[in-house]
Amino acid sequence: MLEGAHPGAITDAERKLLLAWLAGPRVSEDYDNPDLGDSAPSELLARRCLECHARAAVKGTHADAKVSLEYWEDVKAVAFSTRIEPTPIKLLLASTHAHALALGSLSIVLGLLLCATRFSTRLTGALFGVAGVALLLDLAGWWLARESDAFVTLILAAGAAYAFATGLSIVLVVLDLWLPRRT
């Protein structure tokens, strides 16, 4: 709304201040920050917008303006972007690096421990396999989800399978240590 042509008067400097506030990381902190004085967003909104966007105005003479911008309660409903941006590549790379190495080695150690337990090789092998494949699919999903959000489901499903297989493996290893020795 601020970037386009909008009814009401506002100077370019005020418009810039409001846009910088909305794009910045301190939307709620700076809304009525007393240090900003007359340039605080709440002051700018009161000066330039409430003529049409006060609660009473949008209920009465300015019903066409639709949203109230009088209180933080009203403003916060429209002040945040609802677009969800993908994680920056740099962060994703660092996160994949950390998780692949840490969870990969965890799963190998846990899988080998599991294979050394008394439980049937069919069960232990299946859990080891599920954990390995699920981890691979989960990590792959992080990258594929950048191309299509359908892969978000893959992250959820593979993540759940990985957590289940890992959790159960830990329980089985502990049980094997805890139960009386087999004769």
Ligand code: HEC
């Ligand atoms: C002279 C009256 C008037 C003033 C002053 C005014 N607006 Fe508006 N505003 C409107 C009208 C009318 C609409 C609905 C028509 C439209 O979408 O352009 C609207 C719509 C909006 C919307 C979209 C509401 C929605 O979700 O549909 C936003 C956000 C907004 N204004 C912000 C502001 C801000 C911020 C200011 C102060 C810098 C401001 N307006 C000043 C009249 C005004």
